[in-house]
Amino acid sequence: MSIARDKYDLIVVGSGPAGLSGAFFCAARGRKVLLLEKEKRFGGKLPISGGARCNVTNILSADEQAHAFGRKSRFLLPALKNFPPEMTRDFFKAHGVPIEVTDGFHCFPESGRAMDLVDALCTACHEQFVQCLSGVKVQKLLLEDNKICGVNCGKENFYAENVLLACGGKSYSKWSGSDSGYELARQAGHTVTPLFPAMTGLQCTEEWVGSCAGISFENAECFIDLPGEKTHCRGELLFTHNGISAFAVLDMAGYVAELLMKHQNVPLRINLFADIPKEEWLKRFASWRQTRGKVTAGKIMNEYLPKKMIPYLVPQAETPFARYPAEAAKQLLENLAALKLHAGNTENWHKAMVTKGGVALAEVNAKTMESRLISGLYFAGELLDIDGPCGGYNIQWALSSGALCGQKCK
Ligand SMILES: Cc1cc2nc3c(=O)[nH]c(=O)nc-3n(C[C@H](O)[C@H](O)[C@H](O)COP(=O)(O)OP(=O)(O)OC[C@H]3O[C@@H](n4cnc5c(N)ncnc54)[C@H](O)[C@@H]3O)c2cc1C
Numbered sequence: 001m002s003i004a005r006d007k008y009d010l011i012v013v014g015s016g017p018a019g020l021s022g023a024f025f026c027a028a029r030g031r032k033v034l035l036l037e038k039e040k041r042f043g044g045k046l047p048i049s050g051g052a053r054c055n056v057t058n059i060l061s062a063d064e065q066a067h068a069f070g071r072k073s074r075f076l077l078p079a080l081k082n083f084p085p086e087m088t089r090d091f092f093k094a095h096g097v098p099i100e101v102t103d104g105f106h107c108f109p110e111s112g113r114a115m116d117l118v119d120a121l122c123t124a125c126h127e128q129f130v131q132c133l134s135g136v137k138v139q140k141l142l143l144e145d146n147k148i149c150g151v152n153c154g155k156e157n158f159y160a161e162n163v164l165l166a167c168g169g170k171s172y173s174k175w176s177g178s179d180s181g182y183e184l185a186r187q188a189g190h191t192v193t194p195l196f197p198a199m200t201g202l203q204c205t206e207e208w209v210g211s212c213a214g215i216s217f218e219n220a221e222c223f224i225d226l227p228g229e230k231t232h233c234r235g236e237l238l239f240t241h242n243g244i245s246a247f248a249v250l251d252m253a254g255y256v257a258e259l260l261m262k263h264q265n266v267p268l269r270i271n272l273f274a275d276i277p278k279e280e281w282l283k284r285f286a287s288w289r290q291t292r293g294k295v296t297a298g299k300i301m302n303e304y305l306p307k308k309m310i311p312y313l314v315p316q317a318e319t320p321f322a323r324y325p326a327e328a329a330k331q332l333l334e335n336l337a338a339l340k341l342h343a344g345n346t347e348n349w350h351k352a353m354v355t356k357g358g359v360a361l362a363e364v365n366a367k368t369m370e371s372r373l374i375s376g377l378y379f380a381g382e383l384l385d386i387d388g389p390c391g392g393y394n395i396q397w398a399l400s401s402g403a404l405c406g407q408k409c410k
Pocket of ligand 1: 171172
């Protein structure tokens with residue numbers, strides 16, 4: 001087959017946002033690029049991102065976005081500064097997919113269709129003559145004297161000066177997530193840090209939680225209740241058949257998974273009404289004793305909590321509020337503002353949206369995305385030991401790191 005004998009300037013492994021961006025920016029320099037995708041469809045996890053609407057980025061600057069990744073921010077800066085969030089918006093607009101800021105922060109395609117972003121990236125690649133093959137899985141890297149010279153896809157080898165691994169993470173295995181990229185990185189001698197499912201729900205050890213499945217709180221705050229621990233998340237909280245999910249826990253799930261290596265379960269403290277301070281509840285309790293003394297605690301609390309939750313959260317629910325014992329009021333306050341739950345597990349790889357951990361950053365040059373071990377081998381996107389919070393950070397990182405490699409590879 002003639003395609004296999006050609007030598008490419010760059011072979012990109014994976015067609016998610018990182019791979020498509022890398023392929024486009026390299027081909028735009030007049031280089032010969034081949035993109036290989038193991039699935040039948042292109043786009044990696046882009047088509048399913050953000051509920052198929054895709055929160056592609058946000059309004060923050062490169063510095064502010066990098067800051068959101070905590071102590072790894074220094075590694076992200078060169079890529080984010082080189083292709084910052086405003087360039088993402090400009091790029092898609094120039095390719096026929098205007099981006100809108102929906103709530104003053106998050107950015108989505110105006111059409112509301114993640115697939116439009118995939119189509120725009122694929123069209124941009126085709127216009128720059130990137131050769132794209134789907135249904136082709138890279139199985140091995142071809143290496144010679146610590147230099148990359150191509151990839152093996154089973155029966156066929158493809159040769160290139162440079163190879164970009166943009167294989168994504170292990171998460172969401174029901175779509176395209178797999179171990180494949182980590183195996184290739186290990187074959188090249190790279191360290192892969194421990195992998196944990198991140199951006200996912202938590203399973204709780206308290207069985208009662210399951211009877212409240214489907215109930216949600218608009219503005220809750222979840223804290224990890226371990227000594228010295230400051231991690232917390234705020235937003236919607238959803239009770240599921242076996243635990244809790246939604247924005248109040250998604251950003252801490254990866255860390256909880258890591259803690260579960262050391263602890264049998266992770267104690268959590270949840271403020272179900274983050275906008276009502278404890279003092280305000282105490283004032284309301286005092287006022288109800290005076291003004292609604294004959295109404296039972298359960299009936300009053302039903303104005304705040306769904307009926308299904310009353311037996312679990314309101315002690316002595318049948319007692320009229322005038323006679324509500326101080327001990328019960330104390331417990332009620334704790335259940336509302338500091339509800340104790342225990343995470344015994346996270347949801348599995350099937351449901352995790354992001355992978356925490358990956359190719360060790362110390363072995364990759366942040367200014368080019370090139371391996372420090374193998375000349376001509378590059379990395380981009382979620383395959384690296386980087387995971388951002390909810391809010392468009394992960395796709396921006398994938399696009400920016402792919403762009404940096406595409407522009408800087410030899
Ligand atoms: C349900 C869901 C919703 C999400 N929503 C958002 C959101 O709104 N905003 C946001 O910022 N992030 C979101 N994310 C995270 C985001 O989708 C990923 O972080 C991002 O897609 C990572 O890009 P990537 O290019 O590194 O990898 P991916 O998008 O995972 O693409 C990697 C590609 O490489 C291919 N591949 C792997 N190994 C091989 C191989 N050996 N040979 C050939 N091909 C290979 C895979 O099949 C895949 O197509 C979401 C994730 C999920 C699962």
